[in-house]
C-alpha cells in the first residue's frame with residue numbers, strides 16, 4: 001500500500017503543448033480514486049508521469065512521502081496495468097504470470113504459490129497451460145491483471161482499461177478490479193473516460209475526482 005501525492009504538477013510536451021497544468025492530488029494508503037474529466041484533459045498524461053513513462057515538467061510526485069520524480073520507472077513499485085507491461089502471446093498463462101518472479105530468481109515454491117494465488121483469484125486455474133494467443137480478450141486482460149498482482153506493487157494505475165471491450169467483459173474486469181482492491185487494499189488510481197463509467201463502480205469503496 002502507498003500514499004501518493006502530486007503537488008503543482010505540470011507537463012509540457014516537447015512540441016510546447018501544456019497537457020497538464022498545476023495538478024494536485026493527495027491519496028491515502030489503500031484509497032481507490034477514479035479520475036475523470038472531459039476528453040483530452042490530461043488523465044493519461046498524469047498516469048504516465050506517475051508510472052515514469054513521461055518526465056514531470058514542474059511539480060513534485062511523492063510516494064510514501066519520498067520524491068519519485070527522478071526514480072527509474074522499474075524502481076517505483078508501481079504497476080500500470082494493461083498498457084505498460086505487455087504480455088507474451090506465445091507463452092502459456094503460467095509462464096506469463098511467473099515471468100517476473102523467474103527473472104528475480106525466486107524459488108519454484110514461491111513462484112508456484114504466487115501463481116496459484118493470482119490464478120485462484122482471477123479464475124485462471126484451468127487456463128494455466130494454455131498459450132496466450134488462443135485466449136479471449138477478457139481472459140488476456142485477467143492474465144495482465146494477474147501479472148501485475150504478482151509483482152505486489154504499492155500502487156496500481158489503470159488508464160481507461162475498459163475502452164473497446166464488449167459490455168460483458170467490461171463487467172467482468174470491473175468486478176476483478178474491485179475484488180483486487182477489497183482483497184489486497186492496494187492504492188488504486190483509475191482514469192475513466194467519463195463520469196458514467198466512474199459511477200459504475202460501487203460508490204462506497206472509491207472517490208471520484210473531476211479533473
Ligand SMILES: Nc1ncnc2c1ncn2[C@@H]1O[C@H](COP(=O)(O)OP(=O)(O)OP(=O)(O)O)[C@@H](O)[C@H]1O
Pocket residue numbers: 013014015017018019038039040041042043044045046160193
Ligand atoms: N506526446 C505528446 N506530445 C504532444 N501532445 C501530447 C502528447 N501526448 C498527449 N498530448 C496531448 O495532451 C493532451 C492530453 O492528452 P491525454 O492523453 O493525457 O488526455 P486524456 O485525458 O487521457 O485523453 P482521453 O480522454 O482521450 O483519454 C491532448 O490534447 C493530447 O493531444
